[in-house]
Amino acid sequence: MNVVLPKLGARAALAGVVLLAATSASLAQGTLRIGMTASDIPLTTGQTDNGGEGMRFMGYTVYDGLINWDLSSATKASDLVPGLAESWTVDANDKTKWVFKLRPGVKFHDGSDFTADAVVWNLDKLLKADAPQYDPRQSAQGKTRIPSVASYKVVDPLTVEIVTKAPDATLPYQIAWVMMSSPAQWEKLGKSWDEFAKHPSGTGPWKLTLFAPRERAEMVPNTAYWDKNRVPKLDKLVLVPLPEANARVAALRSGQVEWIEAPAPDAIASLKGAGFTIVTNAYPHNWTWHLSRVEGSPWNDIRVRKAVNLAIDREGIKELLGGLAIPAKGFMPPGHQWFGKPTFDVKYDPEAAKKLLAEAGYSTAKPLKLKVAISASGSGQMQPLPMNEFVQQNLADVGVQVEYQVVEWNTLINIWRAGAKADISRGVSAINYSYFIQDPFTGFIRHLQCNLAPPNGTNWGYYCDPAMDKLFDQVRNTFDKAEQEKVLQKVHEKYVDDALFVMITHDVNPRAMSPKVKGFVQAQNWFQDFSNITMATASR
């Protein structure tokens, strides 16, 4: 008997294990827990806050736009795809009039139908201050994204017409920002956005099931999602705000989360050594010096702009960042569909830089002196202090003296909004700013169009070139996508050939994850798709 009992026990245990394994294989695709860099759960009502991270986790998960971003490929640059609208066309005779044909049969998470009324209701939510559903918080986030929209109306239950202030072929990119919340759910919850925040309802692939402010959000798949390829395979997606970089790494290493955003660069090697996967990819981000072009600025001389661009050792910066950077060859990342064929080769050539500076009249006796505003940290700013010190050293090597005004991130944003002429800019001739450059407006137009100089926009340096403005007009008036792309390439060629920015590097959006995470494709986008992810059952 003494011998049999343990055997029986072992058999029972084995049977149990087999049974468990069988059930988990057939049922569970697991739970994925993600440590975000945000200090709070992004706004859940539709139009999220917390910038790109907010849209990534609380926008394109719970909600859809009429137009979405294609997040399915890691190898090609991400582009727009039909979302809640199956198609959109601009009127052949009146280029301000757009017709959106909506996807039939789509339902919100609460079961109500998605119709043209809902589209108009959602646009009113952002733009019409006297509408009952107008939400100042969502409006603050969304209104800025759709500056061209003048009016809109229901044509029939599955058709919406949107009219722009002037012809604007970039409208689809703007519309991709607008997330559609459920009017029925809002009505049901006593017309309160605060209640809606706790029980949101969109059309997206994920349904929010738990919302604990500052601590946790949980989502489960929307099995009735209209795009069968994007019905999530996981059982649950959990978001945890972990703003402190070391805390994120600790949470990942201890198995509290399986995925963290933006691991600290100095933790990468040890994470890799411990068997974690570091996923990176190019995406439309850049880290530049935005140049002042006001009267008296040294940057008004193209030789200076080119010289500084040639003096920077970008490979050295990449090494400084543990390889987590793409050296800039232009304003857009290399290989981007709008890159074109610029003739100015952005590379490290200190001799050429010295020569250009000498031509521009600078020498050891009369060195070029630059005053630049930089931040100590900030969203998208990578590692601003060591990186700028590196640049400072590079420039010192060619005889340029750089003095930094180090300000706090929010102050730098204010300087950037106020413009190079404002007092708050303290006479700096450049600011170190990283950019979201995902669409024609945020990528190009907002930085350099003449009439977008402050206070009308964020052309910080007061750059104004009629030739560039003409190209921007062309972008806005070219409704054929392929043709528009060609114009955008010309814009980028001008950006590079005129050396309009000091183009330094691009981030690679690093995230670290447990080897259990399978099936994630990191799109070349600020947003990502979590639908095809599964969790391997074997434990680490």
Added chain:
Amino acid sequence: MLLYILKRLITVTPVAFGVSIVCFLLVHLAPGDPLSAVLPADATQQTIDDMRAAYGFDKPLPIQYAIWLWHVLHGDLGVSIATGRPVAQEVGRAVVNSLILASVATLIGFTFGVFFGFVAGYRRNSILDRVASALSVFGVSVPHYWLGMVLVIVFSATLGWLPPTGAGPDGSGNWRPDFDHLRYIILPAVTMAVIPMGIIARTVRALVADILSQDFVEALRAKGLSEFGVFKHVVRNAAPTALAIMGLQLGYLLGGSILIETVFAWPGTGFLLNAAIFQRDLPLLQGSILVLAMFFVALNLIVDVMQTALDPRIERA
């Protein structure tokens, strides 16, 4: 006695008023725009102005203060800019979480502090005393964010025994003292406990040593009382001071620790303050600082009143 309490209450009023002004001004004098952290970076000036007006930031400071004070006096701390949730609700939840953490930390600190204190006091200048004293000096001098990170590296990242962040497997909403939740509190509470542990240990050591050298102990021993019986007398004599020190330490810990709560992502007042500072969430910042400041004002008042009640000789003017 009642008169004294009344007098103290009257003197507290200008203090509270002063505190509210300092809270308000500190927050407004700090650089940074409350709206820039909330709005998309390329929001137009029009949107910014609209928001500014909506939150009343366009009015002169004294008027903003008057409006805020009026609301505060009605129990309304305003609405967080970043989250849109009522500040009172946010601060309330955070205070409860800090309270839980502080209580556990105090319990740990007190238990170990008293233990080390007695051991050291009884065995003065022995190896045990040296070890216990070294531990308590370590406790008061080690930077606790550093200790927190080391504990995380050892017990979470390497050994995988304890979770490094958060208040529980499902957040703090359903916090209860069960195993699943207590696992989360161990690391932050231990980190937080080292300072009170050190202070209590050193105080108790001195107390015990002092009591042991007094004549009555000699007398007790002389009349043949067992060593355990003597020990009980020592405990009884040391208890009031030790408890008073513990009370003070609890008071400090209740304020929450920005560093510890941030390292462990513990959703208490420190974590909230940190978030509020980085987001320039003025109403939230003002609200949480005010609540914490008032907490200390109240604590001081209670301590004063209690001391007077216990010892009538301390009739303070």
